[in-house]
Amino acid sequence: MRRILIESLTHGSLTEPAPAPDEAALAELATKVDRAAKARLGRSLAIREVDAGSCNGCELEIHALSNAFYDIERFGLRFVASPRHADVLLVTGPVTKNMRQALERTYNATPDPKWVVAAGNCAIDGGIFRGSYACAGAVSETIPVDLHIKGCPPSPTDLLRGLLALLEHVGGKR
Amino acid sequence: MGILDGIPHVHAVSSHRPWPRALVTEAGWQVAIDRLVEGSLTLLGFWGEPTAVHMAMLEAGSAEIAVVTYACAAGTFPGVAGRHPPALRLERTIHDLFGLVPTAAADDLRPDLRPWLDHGAWGKSYPLSGSNAARHVQPYQFLPAEGEALHQVAVGPVHAGIIEPGHFRFTANGEHVVRLEQWLGYTHKGIEQLMQGADLEAAARLANRTSGDSAVAYAFAFARAAEVALDIEVPRRANYLRALMAELERLANHFGDIGAICNDASFALMHAQTGILRERTLRAADAAFGHRLMMDAVVPGGVARDIAPDGIPALRTLLAEIEKVFPRLIELYDNTASLQDRTVTTGIVKAEYARQFGAGGYVGRASGRNFDARRNLAYAPYDHLSFEVPVLEAGDVNARIWIRIREVEQSVGLIAQILDLMVPGEIRSTLPAGRGACEGLALTEAFRGDVLVWLRLDGELRVERCHLRDASWFQWPLLETAIEGNIIADFPLCNKSFNCSYSGADL
Numbered sequence: 001m002r003r004i005l006i007e008s009l010t011h012g013s014l015t016e017p018a019p020a021p022d023e024a025a026l027a028e029l030a031t032k033v034d035r036a037a038k039a040r041l042g043r044s045l046a047i048r049e050v051d052a053g054s055c056n057g058c059e060l061e062i063h064a065l066s067n068a069f070y071d072i073e074r075f076g077l078r079f080v081a082s083p084r085h086a087d088v089l090l091v092t093g094p095v096t097k098n099m100r101q102a103l104e105r106t107y108n109a110t111p112d113p114k115w116v117v118a119a120g121n122c123a124i125d126g127g128i129f130r131g132s133y134a135c136a137g138a139v140s141e142t143i144p145v146d147l148h149i150k151g152c153p154p155s156p157t158d159l160l161r162g163l164l165a166l167l168e169h170v171g172g173k174r
Numbered sequence: 175m176g177i178l179d180g181i182p183h184v185h186a187v188s189s190h191r192p193w194p195r196a197l198v199t200e201a202g203w204q205v206a207i208d209r210l211v212e213g214s215l216t217l218l219g220f221w222g223e224p225t226a227v228h229m230a231m232l233e234a235g236s237a238e239i240a241v242v243t244y245a246c247a248a249g250t251f252p253g254v255a256g257r258h259p260p261a262l263r264l265e266r267t268i269h270d271l272f273g274l275v276p277t278a279a280a281d282d283l284r285p286d287l288r289p290w291l292d293h294g295a296w297g298k299s300y301p302l303s304g305s306n307a308a309r310h311v312q313p314y315q316f317l318p319a320e321g322e323a324l325h326q327v328a329v330g331p332v333h334a335g336i337i338e339p340g341h342f343r344f345t346a347n348g349e350h351v352v353r354l355e356q357w358l359g360y361t362h363k364g365i366e367q368l369m370q371g372a373d374l375e376a377a378a379r380l381a382n383r384t385s386g387d388s389a390v391a392y393a394f395a396f397a398r399a400a401e402v403a404l405d406i407e408v409p410r411r412a413n414y415l416r417a418l419m420a421e422l423e424r425l426a427n428h429f430g431d432i433g434a435i436c437n438d439a440s441f442a443l444m445h446a447q448t449g450i451l452r453e454r455t456l457r458a459a460d461a462a463f464g465h466r467l468m469m470d471a472v473v474p475g476g477v478a479r480d481i482a483p484d485g486i487p488a489l490r491t492l493l494a495e496i497e498k499v500f501p502r503l504i505e506l507y508d509n510t511a512s513l514q515d516r517t518v519t520t521g522i523v524k525a526e527y528a529r530q531f532g533a534g535g536y537v538g539r540a541s542g543r544n545f546d547a548r549r550n551l552a553y554a555p556y557d558h559l560s561f562e563v564p565v566l567e568a569g570d571v572n573a574r575i576w577i578r579i580r581e582v583e584q585s586v587g588l589i590a591q592i593l594d595l596m597v598p599g600e601i602r603s604t605l606p607a608g609r610g611a612c613e614g615l616a617l618t619e620a621f622r623g624d625v626l627v628w629l630r631l632d633g634e635l636r637v638e639r640c641h642l643r644d645a646s647w648f649q650w651p652l653l654e655t656a657i658e659g660n661i662i663a664d665f666p667l668c669n670k671s672f673n674c675s676y677s678g679a680d681l
Contacts, residue, residue, distance in 0.1 A: 001443065001506055001510065003502070004443065004447065004502060004503075004506060005443070008446075014450060050332060051336075051337070051338050051339050051361070052339075053339075053360065053362075053363055053677075054338070054361070054677065055383040055384065055385060055386035056338055056386045056387055056676070056677050057383065057386025057387070057467055057469070059336055059337065059338065060386060060467065061466070062336055063336055063430070064452075064456070066449070067446075067449035067450065067452070067453050068446060068449060068450050069453050079336060081334035082334070093361070094363060096360065096361055096362055096363055097296055097297070098291075098293045098295050098359055098361070098362055099331065099339055099360050099361065100295065102331045102332055102339065106332050128368075128379055128380060128383060129363045131368075132363055132364035132367065132368055133296050133297070133298060133364050133367065134296055134301070134362050134363055134364035135363055135364065152383075153467065155466060
């Protein structure tokens with residue numbers, strides 16, 4: 001164990017420079033973040049991930065955000081275990097009808113101010129599952145959404161771009 | 175005809191390939207159940223249609239498979255689960271989707287008709303039945319566990335980690351779990367209905383997204399089911415490329431799992447290290463095939479795109495990196511006593527259950543079930559590749575980790591062989607138009623176990639009915655048995671060592 005730890009310390013960092021925040025995402029957010037929230041949160045956001053019926057592809061890439069290459073925590077973004085500790089809900093999936101109530105309850109359990117990010121094509125409009133008897137479709141039809149991140153699944157870089165855009169706005173750095 | 179020789183049947187269906195399917199009466203259906211109960215056959219799949227039910231079965235110790243079909247003239251069929259528990263969730267699903275009712279020979283075998291996928295939220299009952307019959311869905315009743323000082327812990331559907339949704343109801347005595355009952359179905363997307371009437375391309379996209387972590391394995395199984403139904407051959411190069419992707423998918427998932435299991439025992443160092451290997455694997459996959467999870471790359475007839483020119487050096491670099499780093503991580507796992515203390519003897523799956531349930535993947539192989547579709551069914555190109563299938567007997571979390579470790583080594587060997595053997599040539603065969611109605615069955619080995627796809631195509635190459643069965647169907651129930659007597663705090667560890675798919679089993 002000691003050898004691996006020492007080598008990890010001396011080998012330099014794998015962590016890559018941050019991608020530029022997504023311009024389209026910034027535009028989408030421009031009207032949605034108020035001054036009070038910026039003052040209160042600074043540059044730190046707690047994220048609660050909610051799988052609303054995804055195929056688990058999006059979850060794999062959201063997981064990857066925590067690996068050494070993307071290291072999401074360096075931006076003040078971290079995943080939390082309860083909606084009660086969260087500023088942001090990161091929602092994936094075509095909102096299966098079996099998950100709709102749980103999604104609403106999770107949203108209601110999240111304290112204000114809060115933002116909702118819909119990640120992946122399914123969360124945007126139901127994706128390839130749109131029209132199924134078992135899916136409610138777009139996340140925005142169940143709870144208000146502040147930001148959409150495209151992709152099937154969105155790559156960790158796409159996710160990071162979107163979340164950084166959110167952070168820039170909340171932090172009021174632009 | 176092997177299996178069907180011993181099962182009285184009316185007639186075999188000629189358009190079903192490659193294994194036989196036969197229509198049986200109640201007598202034949204009961205003989206099939208007898209053979210499942212006695213253990214000479216293993217249940218591979220159990221699915222419905224509006225007026226029929228099908229069971230796919232594997233003969234123990236051989237590569238023989240057969241499907242039996244019972245026509246539900248009165249909307250009923252002789253119940254299977256009452257006598258053979260592995261069929262239970264599948265039987266409840268058949269009732270939820272088609273409204274078909276299992277009947278019992280005796281009162282003590284009364285079928286469990288509690289809803290499984292139907293949570294009363296769809297706005298209709300029996301969505302695949304084609305009828306408008308209404309069902310009165312009552313609040314879900316968990317099975318009782320009685321005794322002094324027992325308490326219940328309800329977990330989910332929204333969990334604490336970044337994982338899929340499902341509900342776990344623990345009954346505990348202090349810290350010790352007396353009973354776990356799972357209630358899933360939260361990610362039910364109606365995939366089998368969306369499949370109906372879809373062309374092969376759209377249906378393959380759905381198959382890719384049945385369980386995103388096994389996109390290649392599902393696409394592979396779906397493509398093979400279509401190809402065998404249409405009786406077409408796939409170019410050799412395409413077969414090699416498919417296996418290349420399948421092994422990359424296995425590597426990425428096993429790296430992720432080994433780290434995540436250790437992380438659930440609070441050993442974050444391993445998680446960080448295997449996370450690097452996983453990311454490197456996904457990047458190599460992206461360089462080679464243009465998508466990190468390689469979705470939509472395997473298609474009926476072959477593969478959608480050839481490996482990129484810089485894909486081969488990217489894969490060779492990846493193999494070199496794994497061969498350099500992974501042995502040290504194995505040593506790290508093996509020499510960390512505090513970690514072994516958590517994994518050894520935790521969450522034991524009895525060999526008897528693994529056999530009875532036909533548990534695939536590392537869950538079965540860590541408990542002595544020596545089955546791997548790549549070897550037992552020897553589908554192309556694995557019939558031309560050399561690899562070993564690791565099997566252990568202990569059945570605990572530790573054994574499930576070791577199976578993954580050994581499989582990583584085998585996958586590295588397979589990728590190296592494929593890179594050496596790969597021949598130039600075509601990557602996709604044209605599909606014949608208007609072959610008439612036909613049926614195909616295929617299994618592939620996903621990282622977590624065998625995926626089964628059964629497909630019926632109409633004359634215009636559209637899907638009439640498609641059933642996809644994830645390995646998780648036969649693994650989830652074993653998690654309920656493995657956690658019994660363990661402490662609740664070890665549940666994440668046990669659960670992660672199974673890493674069952676919610677989406678794959680909820681459909």
